Amino acid sequence: MAAGGPASELIMFIVAVIVAGSVAGGLAYITNDIAHGMNDRGAMLADQLRTDFSIINDPNNIPVSGTGPYTYTFYIKNIGKEPFPFTADAVQVFIDGDMVPPANLTFTDVSGNTITTLGPYEVGVIKVTKGSPLTSGQYYTIMVVLENGKRRSLVFKAP
Incomplete structure (x- = not known):
């Protein structure tokens, strides 16, 4: 019985790390996608500003x-x-x-x-x-x- 407490805490810790890693990976993907979109939009705007x-x-x-x-x-x-x-x-x-x-x-x-x-x-x-x-x-x-x-x-x- 004494080993049940630390084992469940270890499982909860591992789940928390997996969830945190998934959230961080998703945020990194979304941030990267937004950065590429801003870069593309900036290049298009720069082209329009050079053309007049x-x-x-x-x-x-x-x-x-x-x-x-x-x-x-x-x-x-x-x-x-x-x-x-x-x-x-x-x-x-x-x-x-x-x-x-x-x-x-x-x-x-x-x-x-x-x-x-x-x-x-x-x-x-x-x-x-x-x-x-x-x-x-x-x-x-x-x-x-x-x-x-x-x-x-x-x-x-x-x-």
Whole structure:
């Protein structure tokens, strides 16, 4: 009988150590998972901060050419530190919430040469072709969205 007391205490001690080890292992796994998630989110945020652009048109003087179809010209400046894809596959354009089909977009540099990326501090041109003209004197909103989700908009007056 005298040996029963210390044996049960030893069993209880072993169970307590096993439970404590399991809890510590679970907490270590969860902490590691949270740390990796924060690292991934930080890298994604850093990428978005390095990628930035601006629409640099005069909102009261948007260049337009043609008499049907009509081509509107918008200037985009990469104000970030990283180049980004500058093609109809990677950039979406919306006018007043309506997506402009990629076939109606042309991406060039300011000299008119076709380009596929826009480097830091470079200016690119997006030409938007529409079958019918925008109503003269009306205000419209253009939104340009990059492949990483970064977007900028400009309210402009149709010529």
